[in-house]
Amino acid sequence: MSDFxxxxxxxxVARYEWLDVNVTAIGSDRGLVVVDTHSSGLAASGVIDxxxxxxxxxxxxxxxxxxxxxxxxxxxxxxxxxxxxxxHAHENAAAATVASGERVQGYYRDDLDDPHREEVLAxxxxxxxxxxxxxxxxxxxxxxxELVHPGRGHTDGDLVVRxxxxxxxLAGDLVEESAAPVYGTDCFPLDWPHSMDVxxxxxxxxxxxxxxxGAPVDREFVEVQRNDLGLxxxxxxxxxxxxxxxxxxxxxxxxxxxxDGLAEALRRxxxxxxxxxxxxxxx
Numbered sequence: 001m002s003d004f005x006x007x008x009x010x011x012x013v014a015r016y017e018w019l020d021v022n023v024t025a026i027g028s029d030r031g032l033v034v035v036d037t038h039s040s041g042l043a044a045s046g047v048i049d050x051x052x053x054x055x056x057x058x059x060x061x062x063x064x065x066x067x068x069x070x071x072x073x074x075x076x077x078x079x080x081x082x083x084x085x086x087x088h089a090h091e092n093a094a095a096a097t098v099a100s101g102e103r104v105q106g107y108y109r110d111d112l113d114d115p116h117r118e119e120v121l122a123x124x125x126x127x128x129x130x131x132x133x134x135x136x137x138x139x140x141x142x143x144x145x146e147l148v149h150p151g152r153g154h155t156d157g158d159l160v161v162r163x164x165x166x167x168x169x170l171a172g173d174l175v176e177e178s179a180a181p182v183y184g185t186d187c188f189p190l191d192w193p194h195s196m197d198v199x200x201x202x203x204x205x206x207x208x209x210x211x212x213x214g215a216p217v218d219r220e221f222v223e224v225q226r227n228d229l230g231l232x233x234x235x236x237x238x239x240x241x242x243x244x245x246x247x248x249x250x251x252x253x254x255x256x257x258x259x260d261g262l263a264e265a266l267r268r269x270x271x272x273x274x275x276x277x278x279x280x281x282x283x
Contacts, residue, residue: 001046002016002046002050007216008167008168010028011025012024014050015214016038016046016047021036021212023037023047028060028140028142029141029142031057031058031059032058033059033060033061033062033140033145035063035064035065035170036071037062037064037077038073040119040123041122042122042123043073043074044078045077059078060085061088061138064128065160065170066089066093066155066157066159066173067093067096067186068100068155069100069104069105069120069123072126073120073125076126087127087128087129088147091132092155092156093128093158094128094131096155096157096186098125098127100125100186102125134148134149135148135149145161150196151194151195152188152191153174153195156186158172159172160172160174167203167207167208168208168209169202169210171209171210172211173211173212174196174199174212175212175217175221176212176214177214177215177216177217178211178215180258181229181257182261183261183264187265188268188272189229189232189233189268189269190233190272190273191272199222203219207219209222228256231256232256232265235255236249237269237273239266240270249270
């Protein structure tokens, strides 16, 4: 159980202890739009109970900020509770949701001690059925909500949700508050800083930015994180351009984030660079 806290007029955020993940509800005269649905069907049932305690209306639609299980595995539970509601996502995220979920279920299947193992394995991944490629506006009657794909970063299907009448941006895992940005097996570390420039372009000095995990932040926080993501991209280019082999890069490089979370950032970054940028320099 978690309380939905109003961070702006009729925008509520609940922060859940498991994975410190955020679920956001946006109110309108056409019902609630719920952004991200937590990490299992069972966990989503708890979210639904919390929404009913909030008493702000029925859920009319769901948005997934990207394909990862901790943001999509509640989709089926929301459909079971509210009928055949629309589930919105970027087209790449929708296409990746099932495979991404099944991959994570494989990790949980192998971890016999994880307390969430059974509920994750019992969840059937449900992908979004309303997709877009660049940007789309949802007409909610008394307000509009904008979905924008800023480019590749945490995944190739990230979106941010902008609620312009209250200057709120829901950034998904493009922005992290409770830990360093997560570079997973499907990240794009060289693109991520440029995508963050688009996110910043959607904010003002007074914006409230809700990350995928952790407490809401302001524009200054996002600027600092964007700069660190840029330093990480520069470090990858420098290492590869200096002829440092991938298997040595983690111990040789200087990074803005803890090194124990950067193995995939380096691997994916090296893969993104043209082969000519990864050859030993001439001496």
